[in-house]
Amino acid sequence: xxxxxxxxxxxxxxxxxxxxxxxxxxxxxxxxxxxxxxxxxxxxxxxxxxxxxxxxxxxxxxxxxxxxxxxxxxxxxxxxxxxxxxxxxxxxxxxxxxxxxxxxxxxxxxxxxxxxxxxxxxxxxxxxxxxxxxxxxxxxxxxxxxxxxxxxxxxxxxxxxxxxxxxxxxxxxxxxxxxxxxxxxxxxxxxxxxxxxxxxxxxxxxxxxxxxxxxxxxxxxxxxxxxxxxxxxxxxxxxxxxxxxxxxxxxxxxxxxxxxxxxxxxxxxxxxxxxxxxxxxxxxxxxxxxxxxxxxxxxxxxxxxxxxxxxxxxxxxxxxxxxxxxxxxxxxxxxxxxxxxx
Ligand code: SF4
Numbered sequence: 001x002x003x004x005x006x007x008x009x010x011x012x013x014x015x016x017x018x019x020x021x022x023x024x025x026x027x028x029x030x031x032x033x034x035x036x037x038x039x040x041x042x043x044x045x046x047x048x049x050x051x052x053x054x055x056x057x058x059x060x061x062x063x064x065x066x067x068x069x070x071x072x073x074x075x076x077x078x079x080x081x082x083x084x085x086x087x088x089x090x091x092x093x094x095x096x097x098x099x100x101x102x103x104x105x106x107x108x109x110x111x112x113x114x115x116x117x118x119x120x121x122x123x124x125x126x127x128x129x130x131x132x133x134x135x136x137x138x139x140x141x142x143x144x145x146x147x148x149x150x151x152x153x154x155x156x157x158x159x160x161x162x163x164x165x166x167x168x169x170x171x172x173x174x175x176x177x178x179x180x181x182x183x184x185x186x187x188x189x190x191x192x193x194x195x196x197x198x199x200x201x202x203x204x205x206x207x208x209x210x211x212x213x214x215x216x217x218x219x220x221x222x223x224x225x226x227x228x229x230x231x232x233x234x235x236x237x238x239x240x241x242x243x244x245x246x247x248x249x250x251x252x253x254x255x256x257x258x259x260x261x262x263x264x265x266x267x268x269x270x271x272x273x274x275x276x277x278x279x280x281x282x283x284x285x286x287x288x289x290x291x292x293x294x295x296x297x298x299x300x301x302x303x304x305x306x307x308x309x310x311x312x313x314x315x316x317x318x319x320x321x322x323x324x325x326x327x328x329x330x331x332x333x334x335x336x337x338x339x340x341x342x
Contacts, residue, residue, distance in 0.1 A: 002245060004218045007189045010126040010162045013077025013098035015052050017126075017164060017221045018189030023247050024222040025238040026053035026191075027231045028081065033063035033070070040073045042231065047076055049279060050250060051235045053222065055079040055101065064091035071096045079128065083135075086112035093119045099164075101128040104151040105135030113151075117160045126162035127155070132195050133169035133178075141177035144169065148182060163188045164222070168195035172210040179214050189221035190214075196226065203227040204237050215245050236279065251278040252286040252342070255306055256293075263294030265312045265331050273335050288342065310338050 009019040017024060027046050031038040033056045043054050058064050058080045071078055079099040080092035086107050089100045093116075102116060120127055129151055133139050136147045144167045155163055165188050167178040175194050183190070194203075194210040207225040214220050225237040242248040256271045257263075271292050277283075291309030296318050310317040310329070317334045319326040319341060329337040 002216060002218055002247060005183055007187050007221060008161065010164060010189060012053055012079065012126060012164075012222075015077055015222075017191075021221070023215065023220060023242055024052040025050060025235055025242070026055060026079075026222055026224045027051045027234045027238075028055040028057070028224065028226075030231055033057055033059075033066050036066050036069050036073075039066070039070055043070070043074045043076070046231055046235055047074065049232055049235045050239060050281065051076060051231075053077050053079060055081050055224075057081050058088045058092050059083075061088065061091055064088050064095055067092055067095035067097050081130075082107065086116050089116045090119050093123055093125065097125070099126050099128060101130040101166075103135055104129060104131050104147055105137060110154050113154045114158060117155060117158045120162065121160060124162075126164060127160075128164040128166060128191055129155075130166045130191070131168070133167075133171070133174060139169070139171075139174065141167075141169075141174050141181055144174075144178040145181045145185070149185065152186070152188075161188075164191050165189075166191040166193060168193045168226075170194065170196045172206050175210045176213050179219055180217065183217075183219050190219060191222045191224065192220040193224040193226055198228060200227055200229050200233055204233075207237065208241055212241055212245065215241070215247060250284050251275075252283055252288040252290050254278065255289060255291040255309070257291075257295075259294040262297060263312065264314045265294070265317075267292065267294045267312065270312075270331075270334060274338065277335060277339055283342070286342065290338070290342070292338075308338070308341055310334055 007018040010017050015024050029039050029042045031042050033039055054076055077098035080097040081101050082089040083103045084106045131148050169175045192211045192214055194207050211223050223238050225234045227234050239250040243250050259267050289306045291306035293311040296311045296313045304323050308321045310319050315331045317329050
């Protein structure tokens with residue numbers, strides 16, 4: 001079992017981050033924040049998949065003002081993403097943002113940061129010091145840690161400790177090293193991520209290695225898997241990362257064979273449909289191992305350790321439970337029948 005790093009705890013709206021709270025999942029909307037209807041639609045879609053915190057881009061004052069209406073229509077806490085202009089943070093806080101992310105690389109003036117700290121203290125909300133390697137003017141893990149520590153001094157001098165930290169580089173190993181070093185010198189909770197990770201496939205691999213390595217070390221309190229494309233994929237990926245490490249449980253364990261020359265059906269279609277069905281939160285507490293196997297010759301045998309499953313022949317499948325055959329089902333009805341058995 002993973003022993004998690006001991007940290008302070010902050011509250012981002014109703015979600016606790018750090019100490020013994022579960023590692024939370026967050027994502028970021030990809031809509032123009034000023035388009036309230038589109039942004040709310042995207043947040044609701046992410047909420048329904050299990051996203052626990054949402055971040056929105058605040059590129060001008062209208063975005064900051066839109067937060068008020070967005071917040072009134074969504075359930076999960078919202079973090080405002082602020083770059084360049086500290087006044088956007090003040091406006092987002094006034095609009096009811098549950099947290100603000102400041103980029104130390106482009107909000108540098110001490111007096112500006114202090115203004116934001118005062119506003120956060122008044123509303124009792126945390127700040128994320130969100131450092132990215134490029135904008136921090138350094139590409140090394142050491143440089144990132146130093147930049148974060150210098151920035152932290154402004155907060156600590158003001159006796160403000162409701163802080164989360166992220167140290168994201170687009171290079172996976174630099175990201176890992178930066179967080180590991182930072183974990184040695186502070187006890188603030190960490191938001192983990194690999195920045196600009198890339199496409200659904202490449203980005204997923206980079207994020208899984210970066211975030212996964214740190215989580216396995218016990219480092220990390222909330223995660224965002226940055227992927228180019230639909231944000232829904234970020235939430236699903238985050239769930240898989242956390243479940244793979246035994247840190248959270250979201251769906252039953254699914255075993256699927258890779259298929260070989262014996263397989264006579266489109267197993268990948270079946271597996272994808274089944275995964276989609278299992279995303280429904282009603283299956284999250286199910287402690288069942290389910291196997292989807294490409295052939296009836298080896299399927300039930302290979303999946304002996306599964307509680308139940310299905311092994312396919314030509315256009316049909318055999319449902320099995322603990323290695324014993326239950327009944328034959330057509331290829332078309334296979335997923336439906338398996339869900340019925342569950
Ligand atoms: S279960 Fe059958 S189809 Fe799948 S890998 Fe094994 S032998 Fe091949």
